[in-house]
Amino acid sequence: MATITPWEVEGIVDYDRLIQEFGMQPFSQILDKVPNPNWLMRRNIIFGHRDYERIIDAILNKKPWAVMSGFMPSGLPHFGHKMTMDEIVWHQKVGGKAFVGIADMEAHAVRGLSWEKVTKIGFEYIKSIIALGLDENAIIYFQSASNYVKDLAFELSAEVNWSELKAIYGFTSETNLAKMFVTSVQAADILHPQLKEFGGPKPVVIPVGADQDPHIRLTRDLAARISLFSMERTENGLRIRSRKGAELLDYIKSLDFEKRVYEEHVDLFGDVVEIENEVRNVEIEIGGYAFIPPSSTYHKFTTGLTGGKMSSSKPESYISLLDEPKEAVKKVMRAFTGGRISAEEQRRLGGEPEKCTIFELYSYHLIKDDAELNRIYEECKGGKLLCGKCKKMAAELVEEFLKEHQEKRNQIDGELDKYNIIARSF
Numbered sequence: 001m002a003t004i005t006p007w008e009v010e011g012i013v014d015y016d017r018l019i020q021e022f023g024m025q026p027f028s029q030i031l032d033k034v035p036n037p038n039w040l041m042r043r044n045i046i047f048g049h050r051d052y053e054r055i056i057d058a059i060l061n062k063k064p065w066a067v068m069s070g071f072m073p074s075g076l077p078h079f080g081h082k083m084t085m086d087e088i089v090w091h092q093k094v095g096g097k098a099f100v101g102i103a104d105m106e107a108h109a110v111r112g113l114s115w116e117k118v119t120k121i122g123f124e125y126i127k128s129i130i131a132l133g134l135d136e137n138a139i140i141y142f143q144s145a146s147n148y149v150k151d152l153a154f155e156l157s158a159e160v161n162w163s164e165l166k167a168i169y170g171f172t173s174e175t176n177l178a179k180m181f182v183t184s185v186q187a188a189d190i191l192h193p194q195l196k197e198f199g200g201p202k203p204v205v206i207p208v209g210a211d212q213d214p215h216i217r218l219t220r221d222l223a224a225r226i227s228l229f230s231m232e233r234t235e236n237g238l239r240i241r242s243r244k245g246a247e248l249l250d251y252i253k254s255l256d257f258e259k260r261v262y263e264e265h266v267d268l269f270g271d272v273v274e275i276e277n278e279v280r281n282v283e284i285e286i287g288g289y290a291f292i293p294p295s296s297t298y299h300k301f302t303t304g305l306t307g308g309k310m311s312s313s314k315p316e317s318y319i320s321l322l323d324e325p326k327e328a329v330k331k332v333m334r335a336f337t338g339g340r341i342s343a344e345e346q347r348r349l350g351g352e353p354e355k356c357t358i359f360e361l362y363s364y365h366l367i368k369d370d371a372e373l374n375r376i377y378e379e380c381k382g383g384k385l386l387c388g389k390c391k392k393m394a395a396e397l398v399e400e401f402l403k404e405h406q407e408k409r410n411q412i413d414g415e416l417d418k419y420n421i422i423a424r425s426f
Contacts, residue, residue, distance in 0.1 A: 015047050015210070017302060022213050024048035024298060035059060038090045039082065039368050040299060046207075048298040050216060054203035055295050059094055066193040066195040067091035068294075070101030072123035074111040077128045078318035079365055080302035087207035087297070089133040096205070097198075100129060101189045104424075105143040109178035115144070119424055126421065128321045130244050131408035139198075141422035143185055148195060153188035157181060159225045161245035162219070168214050187219040190294050201280050202393070205295040213298065220293040228288035229279055237269035251282045260410060277324040302364060322406070325399040332395040337387045351380040351387070358387070358394045366397040 010226035019026055025032040027049050031037055033056050040046045058065035069084050077085075092098040102122035107113050113121075119142065126140055127357055131245070134140075143149055165171050165180055194201045208218060224230065232239040237257070248265055255257070255278055257271040268275045304317030337356045353359035359380065367373045379385035398422045421424065 016313060018210055020054075021302075022048075022210070023219075024050060024213070025052075027052070027297065030056065035094070038086075039370070040087065040364070042371075043363055045083075045364055046087070046297050046299045048210070049296060050220070051293065051295040052205065052297060054292070055205045056095075058203050062095065063203075064199055065096050065101060065242075066198075067204070067205050067207065067353055068099040068190060068193050069207050070103050070189055071105040071122075071125045072107050073125060074107045074113060074172050075324050076121065076320045077125045078320045080089045080318060080359070081125065082128070082132065083364060084132075084207055084209075084303060085129040085132050085300055087299070089130065090137065091205060092134060092138065093208070093361070097193065098134060099189075099193050100126070100140045102140070102142045102423075103150075103182075103186075103189070105185050107181045108144075109176070109182050115424065122272050122423075124322065124414075125413050126416070127404070127409045128400055130412050130416075130419065131405055132335040136420070138364060139420050139422075142424055143189065145422045145424045146192075148197065149185060149188045149191050152192050152195070153181070153184040156191070156222050156226060157184040157185050159222055160184065164218075164382065166412070168218055168354075177298045183218065186215045189290075190219045191223060191342075192217070194289070194291050196284060200284055201290045201292050203292055203295060205297060207297045207299065208300055210298045210374050213296070216294065216296045219265065223291035223293045226289055227291055227292075228283045231276060231279060233272065234267055234269075237267060238265050238272055238279070239265050241265045248286070251286060253281065255282070255370065265269055303360055305331055319398060319402075321402070321409075325402040327393040328398050328402055332361070332398055334392050337391065337392070343386055346386055348382040350383040351385070353377050353380045356380075358390055360399070361394055366401065368416065402411060 018024070025048060026045050027041065030049070030052060031041060034041060035054070035056075045147075052319075055065060057063070065089055067396075069088055071084070086181070088098055088100060093346075099378070102315055103127060104118040104122055105113065105117040107121075108115060122142055127189060139150070160183070162171075165183060169183065171180060189204055190204070192198070193204050196244055200291055206212075208216070217228070228244050229240065230241045230243055231251070232241070240249070244265065252266045253261055255268065255275075257275060258277075260267045260269075265400045274297075280292075283290035304318050316331075323331070335357045337351075337358050353376075359377070362376060367376070376385065376390070380390065
């Protein structure tokens with residue numbers, strides 16, 4: 001049985017079981033609705049979602065929407081982080097406003113790192129995501145430097161109690177207050193793209209690994225709790241209730257829809273999307289937030305080169321985006337594979353690419369062409385491609401990628417002032 005929390009992943013993960021236990025939806029069920037899905041979607045590496053239909057609708061109908069995710073700067077960026085970076089960049093390219101958070105408050109509270117260190121490491125993540133294609137329209141910020149995030153976190157914290165945090169995160173009496181408050185900061189990260197300063201309520205997708213789902217579940221609940229009005233589908237419209245006093249329903253009664261007025265709620269009849277938009281507009285006008293519950297996608301964990309999850313705390317398990325290319329080549333050549341105990345046995349029985357960290361590197365990062373990936377899979381499975389040759393091919397691709405990536409990072413060093421980066425000064 002795997003252990004999965006926002007700060008720890010141990011054991012073998014059964015993704016189908018995870019979908020059921022966490023209440024996600026399989027991404028494969030909506031894949032054909034996504035215009036030009038990226039390779040992570042096509043290959044079921046992005047395996048689950050919550051409410052991604054809102055994002056598909058916004059893409060297809062050119063409505064405002066955003067993508068937001070972040071990185072805890074406790075160690076150097078590696079290929080596991082690259083997957084989230086690729087997802088943010090892809091969503092930006094198909095029309096989303098991109099928000100990139102550097103979770104320096106979390107790194108400081110949970111890992112005990114100094115502010116100076118988390119700032120320095122944070123900029124390494126920023127340079128890498130820009131080198132991967134993030135454009136200048138993105139909003140990049142450190143948690144500790146964003147008053148929008150900190151102020152919203154304080155407001156959200158009033159909606160959460162100790163019992164709930166204990167149930168969601170397993171906190172104990174030994175958990176310090178800063179680590180508990182960081183959960184509100186995470187929720188504020190996710191919701192703040194919907195503040196009026198950033199254009200108001202809109203669909204927002206959060207691409208993450210499955211270990212971050214507790215944050216998503218809590219934030220979806222908080223989005224509803226902090227809103228002034230709740231909306232419930234009825235047969236021909238929406239039922240509107242006030243969360244902050246029945247007198248607020250007077251604002252709903254004035255809306256130009258067919259309606260039935262009751263003591264505790266108002267039923268509005270007509271186009272549901274139009275009604276929802278009008279109710280959210282009313283809430284914004286009277287000082288509320290009117291947040292739309294965030295959408296999310298979930299990708300599989302990147303396997304470490306030595307087995308288990310790729311982790312910043314285990315340097316031998318990952319290829320850093322800052323590794324010397326020749327050193328990365330050595331790591332690839334030492335990695336576990338899905339090969340048999342001998343070349344003769346592999347030719348006879350075939351390899352097991354579905355268990356192989358090298359084939360995973362191809363699938364997740366190195367080969368975007370599905371036909372090429374399938375060729376390697378079939379040759380491995382059929383015993384034609386042996387591990388030595390396969391590792392060498394992967395090592396060459398990793399070396400080529402890192403050289404190009406690091407050249408781009410070096411160019412960006414002198415161009416960071418072109419980007420909207422909100423950071424602490426020391």
